[in-house]
Amino acid sequence: MIRPIVAGNWKMNGVSNSVSEINSLKEKVSSPSNCDILICPPATLIMAFSHILKETPIELGGQTCHSAASGAHTGDISSEMLKDCGANYVITGHSERRMDHGELDKIVKAQTEAAWRAGLKAILCVGELIGERKADLTLKVIERQLKNSIPEGATADNLIIAYEPVWAIGTGLTPTVDDVATVHTFIRNNLIETQGQQVGSNMRLLYGGSVKPGNAKELMAASNVNGALVGGASLKAEDFAGIIAAYE
Ligand code: 13P
Numbered sequence: 001m002i003r004p005i006v007a008g009n010w011k012m013n014g015v016s017n018s019v020s021e022i023n024s025l026k027e028k029v030s031s032p033s034n035c036d037i038l039i040c041p042p043a044t045l046i047m048a049f050s051h052i053l054k055e056t057p058i059e060l061g062g063q064t065c066h067s068a069a070s071g072a073h074t075g076d077i078s079s080e081m082l083k084d085c086g087a088n089y090v091i092t093g094h095s096e097r098r099m100d101h102g103e104l105d106k107i108v109k110a111q112t113e114a115a116w117r118a119g120l121k122a123i124l125c126v127g128e129l130i131g132e133r134k135a136d137l138t139l140k141v142i143e144r145q146l147k148n149s150i151p152e153g154a155t156a157d158n159l160i161i162a163y164e165p166v167w168a169i170g171t172g173l174t175p176t177v178d179d180v181a182t183v184h185t186f187i188r189n190n191l192i193e194t195q196g197q198q199v200g201s202n203m204r205l206l207y208g209g210s211v212k213p214g215n216a217k218e219l220m221a222a223s224n225v226n227g228a229l230v231g232g233a234s235l236k237a238e239d240f241a242g243i244i245a246a247y248e
Contacts, residue, residue: 002226003204003226004035004220004227004247005160006227007037007162007206007228007229007230008039008230008240009040009063009091009208009231010039011063012042013042014041015045016048019052021236021237022052022053025237025240026053028241029056029244030056033244034247035227035244035247036057036227037244039058039061039234040063040089040091042063043062043063043081043085046086047086050085050086050087060086060087060088060089061120062077062089062090062120064077065077065078065079065090065092069118079114079117083119083120090115090121090123091123091125091229092108092115092124092125092149093105093112093124093126093145094125095127096169105145109148112124112150112151113151115158123160123162124149124159124161125164126142126146126161126187127142127163127165127209128142128165128167130166130167138165138183139183142163142183142186142187146161146191150195156204160203160204161203161204162208163184163187163206163208164207165209169231170231172210174209174215177221180219181223181225184205184224185224191203204227205224207220208230211229211230211243212233212243213239213243216243216246220246
């Protein structure tokens, strides 16, 4: 039985008064849930949130990390820094990083290795563009991303794969439940083949892209879906709690 995880990616949203939203989330999910719960706020808020969330089931993560531990990399943040301020996870390979910062598979691979070096679990994102889906290239694209961005040494504990079709992010569009199941089952089989039965069959696979309280239950029930990576709807405690409730 794989324990699901519902993760919120705040992206470039949130300032110091967002602590009220985190306090509200803390009240809503104070009792242990049937899933792990994660918030990935902007790096500027991780330390403040980590004080508020101490002794709660809600964990914290970063949204990206540099591959190096420290050095002359203006504006970047290392996995060691994220760990130091209270994070246990980091997202790698999000499509917005791939597009805005040219993060290719090999960079994503180095970042994922860096996450492990610091003792963080990585949530590695894969997903196709709309043109790739229309050209029936979805599985090919995902196969390439998995092959080129998963480092040696993946385990079901240190790596989570998030499938985020780029065209579903922030658009209100989602694939059908059958389409989600097809891609997730493909990823599951690929991981079993490349990482071995034990690792591949136990790794958590998240769906991300316009997950809302109204569609979460249906999407989370698709085969080989072990949780969600939520953008917009994670910014409001009530909506995020509504998504977590899919696992009640
Ligand atoms: P939305 O939930 O806003 O579509 O964003 C999904 C996402 O990119 C999470 O990483």
